[in-house]
Amino acid sequence: MRNLRHRPHSLIGAIVVLTVIAVYALAVPMLTGTNPGLTDFAAAYQPPSGSHWFGTDLAGRDLFVRTAAGLRVSLVIAAVCAVASAAVGVAVGVTAGALGGWIDRIVMRLVDGINALPHLLLGIVVVALYPGNLVAIVASIALTHWTQVARIARAEVRAARSATYLEAARLSGATRTRIAITHLVPAAAGQGIVAVILLLPHAIWHESTLSFLGLGLPPDQASVGTLLQDARAAVLTGAWWTLLFPAAALIVTTLAVAVVGAAVDHRITPPLPERAIR
Template sequence: MSTPTLQRVRSGLTWPWIVLGVIAVAAVGIPWVAGEQVADFSAALAPPSTEHPAGTDHSGYDLLTRTAEGLQMSLLIAVVCAIAATVLGVVIGVAAALVGGWPDAVVMRLVDGVNALPHLVVGIVIAAMWRGAPLAIIASIALTHWPAVARVVRAELLAVAEAGWVETARLAGASRWFVARHHLLPAVTAQALVAMVVLLPHAVWHESTLSFLGVGLSPDRASLGTLLSEARGDVLTGAWWTLAVPAAALVATALAFAMAGATLRSRNRPPTGAVW
């Protein structure tokens, strides 16, 4: 492969992470630079201008700063949800693959059962029981998304355990710990990391949907979902920016996470070679 081609490939693998870095810096930096905001109803629903590049909302808050605050909350919830779902999925997937037999079959039927449930409906039920509590949102997302991680980890672990180089290492006298450390665990770790990143856009969308429907965060806590929910009435008055700005932030964040997950998946393929 020529050098220009390699450079294009590396650029394609890197730019989503650069975009995510810019989004994270904006989510933290813009509210910090703007400082504490005070409601100014005389400036409510002002269109984009030099003073307010993204306009203001119905309370007179600068919409760019408000969107950055909402993005910060949505990212925090999404990261915690993805970590929780990944840890739960990895533990269950590894246990099922290593134990095998009827426990493995039971776990797989459980995975199928949870996958058959409508995730959004289950999330609404869980979040509605403790409306406005961030932990309820985290639980609703993590408890409906771990089966995908468990299935991937289990399949990867079984595939690597039966690979030729693993069998060769065993025949060469490698201990069970050596095989697990150098062949099984690296494969599972890579897939778990990929699964966690892939879960992030789902978590962002689910948190935004729950808050938009009114069963997520309370309106006084800025998130992308609550901002979109508040914008429903404002758009009818012609204040299109109150919907366009947080919606653009949501789409950009979800797409960046999705592309980052795809690049991470291409980089972290299971090792296929060295016995020792």
């Protein structure tokens, strides 16, 4: 991934792929006019053809439309989780870095404690209390992925606290709150943007995993995870297309987002010598 982010052709290709995926996920269910939940058991397990490009599933539903609808749901959930997780991480990191002292030590020990817990296991516990609840799914992902963002935001804030412009702001009589809002939050905002992009693949995979385990969205709701859950039994009957196309959509999406995120991280985060000089 470090090599890909330095290659402009790879970055352009990833952006084009993401654009195609976004258009596919948003436009296909509307343009085709096909209900992704419409069943036709007489057409069950039909292989890919001119009438059904991705084939059909066990209920005769068109997988081309259903994969687009599922990808759209997974992307929306992942985006909400990534934004919420990045917001919590930046808020906690800025608070710890700005206040310092015993508050910083307590917050970082809390971060260490959460990091010691398996994220997937903690997410399963949260979702198991409210199975099929969309808010519980978002909370289970957002509340387990903010710790790394908090560490990075805290490091940026601690580096900014020693800058000369911050000392000048203190000498001019600026309050601690004003300094935090005016200088420290913008110092960590760039890392928050990077975190949102880089957390998207993690959020997509976690939502898919929870739905695959039967703890996420209900089976009748199309998402990448529920499609993969349906494909688990279908593959044993020879319906390989029920696994291939949803899995390919998941893998291609996460790889494209990872490449774009790595490139943005490289542009926002300066190299170590520059950071030392700054």
